[in-house]
Amino acid sequence: MIERLLDLVWPRTCAVCSRPVDRPGRHLCADCLNRVPFIAQTGACAICGRAIEDSAHEFTCDDCRAARPAFDRAASAVRFEGRMRELILGYKFNRHLWLLADLADFLEAAVRARFDVAAVDVVLPMPTTWFHRMDRGYNPCVYLARQLARRIDRRLDARVLARQGSPRRQSDLAADERFENVKGTFAVRRAEWIRGRTVLVVDDILTTGATLSEAAKTLKAAGAARVWAATLARSIL
Ligand SMILES: [Zn+2]
Ligand SMILES: [Zn+2]
Numbered sequence: 001m002i003e004r005l006l007d008l009v010w011p012r013t014c015a016v017c018s019r020p021v022d023r024p025g026r027h028l029c030a031d032c033l034n035r036v037p038f039i040a041q042t043g044a045c046a047i048c049g050r051a052i053e054d055s056a057h058e059f060t061c062d063d064c065r066a067a068r069p070a071f072d073r074a075a076s077a078v079r080f081e082g083r084m085r086e087l088i089l090g091y092k093f094n095r096h097l098w099l100l101a102d103l104a105d106f107l108e109a110a111v112r113a114r115f116d117v118a119a120v121d122v123v124l125p126m127p128t129t130w131f132h133r134m135d136r137g138y139n140p141c142v143y144l145a146r147q148l149a150r151r152i153d154r155r156l157d158a159r160v161l162a163r164q165g166s167p168r169r170q171s172d173l174a175a176d177e178r179f180e181n182v183k184g185t186f187a188v189r190r191a192e193w194i195r196g197r198t199v200l201v202v203d204d205i206l207t208t209g210a211t212l213s214e215a216a217k218t219l220k221a222a223g224a225a226r227v228w229a230a231t232l233a234r235s236i237l
Pocket of ligand 1: 014015016017018019028029030031032033
């Protein structure tokens with residue numbers, strides 16, 4: 001019903017090539033869908049999900065070996081490049097919510113391929129930073145996490161993981177500064193809701209993994225048994 005209403009508001013043409021799209025509620029045509037830079041979910045790093053083309057088995061990548069992230073396992077759906085990068089930036093900064101169903105398709109496929117979704121107790125969106133809060137409270141991760149939770153039939157909780165303090169924007173910083181910048185910037189509310197549980201944190205873009213790792217560290221300190229992470233895109237491969 002809602003999808004039909006939305007189709008009236010936003011005629012369904014492909015977000016990339018402008019040709020008509022015949023998949024309900026979607027805005028990428030079959031040709032453009034075929035060109036989406038999906039990340040392989042098998043033969044990847046067991047921890048961060050980095051995929052190396054000729055690897056047939058899971059391995060631990062050099063970065064994860066040098067500094068093990070606090071999350072146990074991460075999955076990213078697509079490479080943050082080309083037209084996909086533009087679409088995701090439009091969704092993230094310009095509220096192109098009509099792309100949500102397509103983006104959630106990518107995220108859901110990666111999550112199902114990489115995790116035992118039945119083992120997830122609760123889905124947590126990455127909370128916003130001060131920078132986004134100023135932008136009338138739009139948090140693109142909440143919409144993505146809500147869609148994902150609904151599709152894999154798991155509980156969503158947008159209150160457990162919170163941000164505190166005002167770190168500088170990660171995108172303004174070099175890789176080594178990013179880990180320092182996010183230290184101590186997360187808080188867990190209602191720790192009893194995640195104690196002994198498996199949580200899946202949803203974020204939009206994985207770069208160094210510093211933010212997700214810090215969030216995972218905080219969740220584990222509050223008693224979470226396992227922290228898994230799913231991001232729509234990954235910018236450093
Ligand atoms: Zn197209
Ligand atoms: Zn890794």
